[in-house]
Amino acid sequence: MSFDWMRIPWSLVTLFIVFNYGLLLNALIAKIAARVGRRHGIPLWQNYVDLIKNYGQRTTISHGVHFYLGPVFRLTGGIGLLLFVPTLYGSAYFANLSFAGDLILALYFVFFGTLGMALGAGESGHPYAALGVSRGLSQVTAAELPFALAVFAVALQYQTLSVTEIVAAQQGGIHHWTLFTNPLAVAAAMLSFLGSMMRPPFDLVLAPQEIPIGPPTEYHSSYLALLQTNRAIFPIAKVVIYMNLFFGGATNWPVFFLKVFLITMVSVVVGVVSPRFRVEQSIRWFLIWAVPIGILAILWV
Amino acid sequence: MKAELEKRLVTGPDGVEFEVDPLRDYYCDALPEVQRPAYLRIVEDLFNWARAESIWILGFGTGCGAIEMRPLMTPRFDAYRYGIQWRPTPRQANLFVISGYLSVKTLKRVIRSYEQMQNPKYVVGLGSCTLNGGMYFDSYNTIKRLDQYLPVDLYITGCMPRPEALLAGFLELKKLIRAGKAEGANQYAANFAWYKANQKQVIHDWDMPDYNW
Amino acid sequence: MPSNADPMSLAGVHARLQALFPLGDLAPRRAGLAFVDLPATCAPPALSHLRDREGFGHLVLLTAVDWLEEELFQLTYLVCNREARLDLGLRVRIPREPARMESIHDIWPTAATYQRELREMFGIDFPGSPRLDEAFILEDWRDIPPYRRDFDTLRFARENFAERPGRETWDPASHMRQRLYPEANPGMDPSVPGDRS
Structure with missing residues (x-):
């Protein structure tokens, strides 16, 4: 099999577009949350300024090798997730590095960043970091269950592990989307989605005002800037998977932007009106509400 | 010195x-160095x-002046519009607002927090107390001149300064930073x-290294 | 004022307590708040009795007053009966040197915190009280306790904390009188230093 080298620059273009879109989307989300509180909130370009400032800090200190690697792993998780699933369906340029079994790899990459962060935050030695990571790992594990069940249901339904083929099967009208052909799987996955977006009521990993921001407590300067970069890319990458699996994918950038925005808004709208779950409450919530729906989805297929 | 800070043998x-x-073991005791700005003027x-x-x-x-910072987060003043945000950890913050009187006990924590912040970092003294002691000029437990202990970039006077005064002060600080004059x-x-x-003249129980990163 | 016959009033409590301890007269402040003097040795049993028999379950505060001229510290134990809405203050006087009082942390555990504070701020010893000698607010204090009246705070502040030159102090009352009614006080100097030196 020959490798098309032009995929690499096109992947970088994808990365660039998604990165900028992510920064703007994050600012927009912050603005929406601010408007709910009747504030104006940060300017739309604030995330860029923060990023430049953090890269421009003059000093950094390190707590060890894993402290370095934490943000790197996290960013790798985000970029890997983005690049191994097709961003735009049917586009020769933006299919990125997708291949036949990419669904399994994507499932792995969702988890990858959290694990990397666990190493880094653990080495930082801050008690809140360790607390945040242990909460994060338990919650991500619980949230991953219904998502994995939903993914298996979808894979069974379409008899493939390739995201591209799953998207292909959903083309030809809105009623072909998994949303309508397998609503139970979508329901389970969307409940899991709430949990993986780090917004209330499932923001107990960062938990501002409680365990002051958790895992990244010790991260500063360019480490933090790397994490911020990932904060722009990773949620979009995750949403891309959801979009591809359940909402028919996207064939061009405007549709991509619109769908990503709408799917993200699900978690934002739930988030701005919700208080925070405690860790045992959130795990129980996933196990009681989301997992049975996921099992039903598999049985239904 | 507290018992948990003393040198001891531990069995693993x-x-x-x-x-x-x-x-x-728990601190890095390397002293701070003067950091030169970026080589290119335009980058700096x-x-x-x-x-x-x-x-x-x-x-x-x-x-007590911290109570005047909270309204800045609320819809009425909304400092986020100006790119001003609050961080819960000194590692990520670059502005330290000394809000009002500073007792010796707090000064010790302030120094530790300040030294954990990354260069460049700024200090704003809020209220008369940081300037000349204010109404605590004869207190047994509060310092009277903040700039003796930390490099202060800007003072916001008043007792207490209103949130508007704080906003004006922050905008003034922005001008200083842009002009490259805030090198505290x-x-x-x-x-x-x-x-x-x-x-060390005022903090008697100095149970930390001279510079704690 | 409720009559002495009312068993639920402070006067009633006082009458019953007087049968057990050598109490002073009841000094009412307002309805439901009164103070009473008693010897220092009687205070812990009286507090214990108030808690267990009279329903005064809440220690509101424990504080001290320095009677420098009389060489005495006055300790005030303010206790509260929530159901009857009564507050009773027990005042005891102890010598200034050596300042020592029996600890009541076994009656109210919260008293230990008050006693730590009194130990640090007034130098009053409460033998047996938990964590008594740990720093409460001051860390490594090297002077006489700062709330004692023979401690000169102004001098201490001048000696220890750097001052910014050029600070002026105005007496607020005379300054405002001069500002608002200059013709009524023609000869008055508005800059009377409030500085006590």
Whole structure:
């Protein structure tokens, strides 16, 4: 099999577009949350300024090798997730590095960043970091269950592990989307989605005002800037998977932007009106509400 | 010195005995250095612009004036519009607002927090108390001149200054940062011995290294 | 004022307590708040009795007053009966040197915190009280306790904390009188230093 080298620059273009879109989307989300509180909130370009400032800090200190690697792993998780699933369906340029079994790899990459962060935050030695990571790992594990069940249901339904083929099967009208052909799987996955977006009521990993921001407590300067970069890319990458699996994918950038925005808004709208779950409450919530729906989805297929 | 900070022998879970000296093991005691700005003028200008437009305040209310910072987060004043945000950890903050009177006990924590912030970092003294003692001029427990202990970039006077005054002060600080005049961290590093001597004069139970990162 | 016959009033409590301890007269402040003097040795049993028999379950505060001229410290134990809405203050006087009082942390555990504070701020010893000698607010204090009246705070502040030159102090009352009614006080100097030196 020959490798098309032009995929690499096109992947970088994808990365660039998604990165900028992510920064703007994050600012927009912050603005929406601010408007709910009747504030104006940060300017739309604030995330860029923060990023430049953090890269421009003059000093950094390190707590060890894993402290370095934490943000790197996290960013790798985000970029890997983005690049191994097709961003735009049917586009020769933006299919990125997708291949036949990419669904399994994507499932792995969702988890990858959290694990990397666990190493880094653990080495930082801050008690809140360790607390945040242990909460994060338990919650991500619980949230991953219904998502994995939903993914298996979808894979069974379409008899493939390739995201591209799953998207292909959903083309030809809105009623072909998994949303309508397998609503139970979508329901389970969307409940899991709430949990993986780090917004209330499932923001107990960062938990501002409680365990002051958790895992990244010790991260500063360019480490933090790397994490911020990932904060722009990773949620979009995750949403891309959801979009591809359940909402028919996207064939061009405007549709991509619109769908990503709408799917993200699900978690934002739930988030701005919700208080925070405690860790045992959130795990129980996933196990009681989301997992049975996921099992039903598999049985239904 | 507290017992948990003293040098001692610890037996690990595997039965190996080893020595723990918290002051050496838990802290990095390298002294601060003066950090030169970026080599290219235009890059430094860009960074200064970014620093001015993205002021992250350490969420550490050191005195009664902290109550005047809270309204800045509310819809009425909404400091987020100006790129001013609050961070819960000194590692990520670059502005330390000393809000009002500073007792000696708090000063010790303030110094530790300040030294954990990364260069460049700024200090704003809030209220008369940081300037000349204010109404606590004869207190047994509050310092009267903040700039003896930390490099102060800007004072906001008043007792208490209203949130509007704080906003005006922050906008003034932005101008200083953009002009490259807010180099408190380097000033601290350059006059480190003087600052440390002043600090140790009032803090008697100095149970930490001279510089704790 | 409720009559002495009312068993639920402070006067009633006082009458019953007087049968057990050598109490002074009841000094009412307002309805439901009164103070009473008693010897220092009687205070812990009286507090214990108030808690267990009279329903005064809440220690509101424990504080001290320095009577420098009389060489005495006055300790005030303010206790509260929530159901009857009564507050009773027990005042005891102890010598200034050596300042020592029996600890009541076994009656109210919260008292230990008050006693730590009194130990640090007034130098009053409460033998047996937990964590008594740990720093409460001051860390490594090297002077006489700062709330004692023979401690000169102004001098201490001048000696220890750097001052900014050029600070002026105005007496607020005379300054405002001069500002608002200059013709009524023609000869008055508005800059009377409030400085006590």
